[in-house]
Amino acid sequence: MKDPEKEVEKVFIGGLHEKLVEDKVIDEAQLEPxxxxxxxxxxxxxxxxxxxxxxxxGVCPISLxxxxxxxxxxxxxxxxxxxxxxxxxxxxxxxYRCYEHCPADLNPAEIMIALRHIAVREGIIPPFIKTAAxxxxxxxxxVKPDVEIDKIRMELGLGLIHSQDPEYHTVIRExxxxxxAAKYDKLIGIEEDVKV
Amino acid sequence: xxxxxxxEKDTGTSAPRKEAGSTTGPKIGVFVCHCGSNIAGVVDCxxxxxAAEKLPGVAVAKENKYTCSDLGQEEIIKAIKENGLExxxxxxxxxxxxxxxxxxxxxxxxxxxxxxxxxxxxxxCSWVHxxxxxxxxxxxxxxxxxxxxxxxxxEPLEAREVPVEPSSLVIGGGVxxxxxxxDLGNMGFKVYLVETQPSIGGKMAQLDKTFPTGDxxxxxxxxxxxxxxxxxxxxxxxxxxxxxxxxxxxxxxxxVRRKARFVHEDKCIGCGLCADVCPVxxxxxxxxxxxxxxxxxxxFPQAVPLKYTIDKEHCLHFKSGKCQLCVKACTNKAIxxxxxxxxxxxxxxxxxxxxxxxxYVPMKKGVYKYWEYDDVITGLELERLLNASGPTGGxxxxxSDGRPPKRVAFIQCVGSRNKKLGNNYxxxxxxxxxxKNAQIIMEHEPETEIAVYYNDIRAFGKGFEELYHRIRxxxxxxxxxxxxxxxxxxxxxxxIKIRAEETLLNKITExxxxxxVLSTGLVPSEGSKKIGKILGLTVSPDGFxxxxxPKLRPVDTAIDGIFLAGCAQSPKDIxxxxxxxxxxxSSAAAPMFSKKVLIEPLTAFVDENLCIGCGLCxxxxxxxxxxxxxxxxxxxxxxxxxxxxxxxxxxAASCPQKAVSPMQFTDEQIYSEMQAALMEPAKRQATxxxxxxxxx
Numbered sequence: 060m061k062d063p064e065k066e067v068e069k070v071f072i073g074g075l076h077e078k079l080v081e082d083k084v085i086d087e088a089q090l091e092p093x094x095x096x097x098x099x100x101x102x103x104x105x106x107x108x109x110x111x112x113x114x115x116x117g118v119c120p121i122s123l124x125x126x127x128x129x130x131x132x133x134x135x136x137x138x139x140x141x142x143x144x145x146x147x148x149x150x151x152x153x154x155y156r157c158y159e160h161c162p163a164d165l166n167p168a169e170i171m172i173a174l175r176h177i178a179v180r181e182g183i184i185p186p187f188i189k190t191a192a193x194x195x196x197x198x199x200x201x202v203k204p205d206v207e208i209d210k211i212r213m214e215l216g217l218g219l220i221h222s223q224d225p226e227y228h229t230v231i232r233e234x235x236x237x238x239x240a241a242k243y244d245k246l247i248g249i250e251e252d253v254k255v
Numbered sequence: 256x257x258x259x260x261x262x263e264k265d266t267g268t269s270a271p272r273k274e275a276g277s278t279t280g281p282k283i284g285v286f287v288c289h290c291g292s293n294i295a296g297v298v299d300c301x302x303x304x305x306a307a308e309k310l311p312g313v314a315v316a317k318e319n320k321y322t323c324s325d326l327g328q329e330e331i332i333k334a335i336k337e338n339g340l341e342x343x344x345x346x347x348x349x350x351x352x353x354x355x356x357x358x359x360x361x362x363x364x365x366x367x368x369x370x371x372x373x374x375x376x377x378x379x380c381s382w383v384h385x386x387x388x389x390x391x392x393x394x395x396x397x398x399x400x401x402x403x404x405x406x407x408x409x410e411p412l413e414a415r416e417v418p419v420e421p422s423s424l425v426i427g428g429g430v431x432x433x434x435x436x437x438d439l440g441n442m443g444f445k446v447y448l449v450e451t452q453p454s455i456g457g458k459m460a461q462l463d464k465t466f467p468t469g470d471x472x473x474x475x476x477x478x479x480x481x482x483x484x485x486x487x488x489x490x491x492x493x494x495x496x497x498x499x500x501x502x503x504x505x506x507x508x509x510x511v512r513r514k515a516r517f518v519h520e521d522k523c524i525g526c527g528l529c530a531d532v533c534p535v536x537x538x539x540x541x542x543x544x545x546x547x548x549x550x551x552x553x554x555f556p557q558a559v560p561l562k563y564t565i566d567k568e569h570c571l572h573f574k575s576g577k578c579q580l581c582v583k584a585c586t587n588k589a590i591x592x593x594x595x596x597x598x599x600x601x602x603x604x605x606x607x608x609x610x611x612x613x614x615y616v617p618m619k620k621g622v623y624k625y626w627e628y629d630d631v632i633t634g635l636e637l638e639r640l641l642n643a644s645g646p647t648g649g650x651x652x653x654x655s656d657g658r659p660p661k662r663v664a665f666i667q668c669v670g671s672r673n674k675k676l677g678n679n680y681x682x683x684x685x686x687x688x689x690x691k692n693a694q695i696i697m698e699h700e701p702e703t704e705i706a707v708y709y710n711d712i713r714a715f716g717k718g719f720e721e722l723y724h725r726i727r728x729x730x731x732x733x734x735x736x737x738x739x740x741x742x743x744x745x746x747x748x749x750x751i752k753i754r755a756e757e758t759l760l761n762k763i764t765e766x767x768x769x770x771x772v773l774s775t776g777l778v779p780s781e782g783s784k785k786i787g788k789i790l791g792l793t794v795s796p797d798g799f800x801x802x803x804x805p806k807l808r809p810v811d812t813a814i815d816g817i818f819l820a821g822c823a824q825s826p827k828d829i830x831x832x833x834x835x836x837x838x839x840x841s842s843a844a845a846p847m848f849s850k851k852v853l854i855e856p857l858t859a860f861v862d863e864n865l866c867i868g869c870g871l872c873x874x875x876x877x878x879x880x881x882x883x884x885x886x887x888x889x890x891x892x893x894x895x896x897x898x899x900x901x902x903x904x905x906x907a908a909s910c911p912q913k914a915v916s917p918m919q920f921t922d923e924q925i926y927s928e929m930q931a932a933l934m935e936p937a938k939r940q941a942t943x944x945x946x947x948x949x950x951x
Contacts, residue, residue: 110672112710113756117740122763130758160622160740164674 115157281341288347367411404931420604429457431821432609438840454558504816522589525561529581546646615670660769671776682776865914872906
């Protein structure tokens, strides 16, 4: 029988802990010099200011449910263990509670966002993120329109959701143009159905 | 080489620096310092020297590995004598470090010491531009060119000698102030010790035992307090405040307000009959709200002076005009409700500032629930609860129910090392006082479970590491590396649950405790801020007073004759406070022993021909140095009292007539520096060629 929590962890944490257990010795080959600078390039503060006090982990609402340690990820960033961290960041809800509590005035939530930027550019995109991104480009919203939902809406006397609205198609078109111009589609790897 | 004449300017009557009729400026020597690799590692000193050699007026330019060394200074003296140098430019570090050194050096060679110009190519060049070597060298050349240009305009000045009053003012009666006062008193100087509280003793008097040796704080402090009060050379002004300080090293005029304590100090014998009958009970500040005192009180049994004080705010007589029970009880007729504040004027030669610290007060809605849960207390409150003469007689209890706690947690770094609060510094004592208090608790109640939540343990002093080891080995106190994230209260058991990541275990832990002690850090005291304003002291970014030099002048301030001792300068433990107090006392004694001191002549002077007597400088001067006097030529003119002037230049910058200028920063000198700064190398060449052509 599958443990649902373990399954969630696998999807969200990207096997950080398995990697930590597998690599008995961390040698220089695993370290990525300049990783801290790269994080700063994508909007994070300097991870080297972190004191490793663990306050962020303690206040993190995600840590209540799954084995997720904000401090641990920041430590990996300090170390330059890029390959460990890139699979982990999608679980962060960016509630900024860690930022409120951090005595080093670091902003762990924004570091998670920076890690997402880096990971996507490296082509590490979890399938559910790719689906949501593709939906956004296709339908103008991250959840795919569903015929069943439309039926219920009609029964309740609600109108069509806007992605089904013919007038809304021009808006979707604008989104697609923007997405294409920003090379977002290429970055995410969306090929189908987006024609500009 | 022959230097071309610098541009002659009409400088009116104020040009004694140039010999009458001479067409050449003064001979200038330039000395470029490598400072080991501090400067030479970035700046190409050879190039700077070559550039300096070509400057107008420069007769000699030399490089040195360490100009400040004996060898380097010897070379300057030699160059002055051999080449007949009239001005010296030293391109090295900040003038704050070695200007006095080189002034003495050139004085030794027969030059007026104020004919020296320092050029800072270390702090303001090589250190800040360490990644741009070429540009740094260019900047160094520019700075030297400016320095040389200004040096040509320098005028000889004479330092003034002033007498030094053989008395000292010590502000603050904590352990640092007490020690400084005793040392100066023992050297034979008159000392006035001013303390705002009714008793001296400061924070040390509130502590239980002291780390790492476990001496009882009051047992080692009280004899010193008594010695001070009986010392023939020391006047103890307790319950008093410094209101105003004027003057300069050697003669400071101090105004002290002696607050009315409504008990005549000369009549009170400290018997306590008044307190016995006083019907008013209020929280005792000394016990931080745990104990109580009367409206007429001494803060603690060992108070010095042992004189009672009436708390005007709570005394019934002041509230209703009745009561007077204490007056009836006092057999010596010492109590006088009509007493008024008195102002005392003192004249002292030196001042020691020992205004101490306050402990950080946790935030009202903070994570650690200090204001919400009774059983969350601060380290200083724990000291009172552990103290044998404290409100509980030394029995540790839980404030909520009065029962002894079985599980105690210490949370470290509360209010320190926190960028969010702006308190980036380490308070230096919290680790050790928590460890020491853990030991005391374990000695009282060996069954207690103790956990210390820490980030880093700093056991750096003599015997500290040994105590840290002992507390882990002998008492099995648990150390959890992690900053607690959440505290929650069990409404039934009143236990406090702490949630924290044990970062070394990489696990989130949740544990329950009966008592939580916040190891709060030290912050500058309110009194310090007030005294700092009165004396015009500078503060560091952390809010504590800034010393003149972090290594070489750790007890001096930027103002001559004012010294620092104890936690007013930075958080420190008792041995360090005492050591600094002794250092401050000996530094303050030096000018008092020699009875006279030289004061820099870098003051402002007024050109009476230009002054229109508008009085703007008088309004703006922070030291009250300028005054308006009737001029011989008619009309009111400003006149600067040299003794009061600090040479800050505020008057010169604001004078609408440009009548005021500070010595060594006159308009001519600054303009000549600016011209040199703005002169492009190419243009300089052109001017040089032009001058040569004219000469031939």
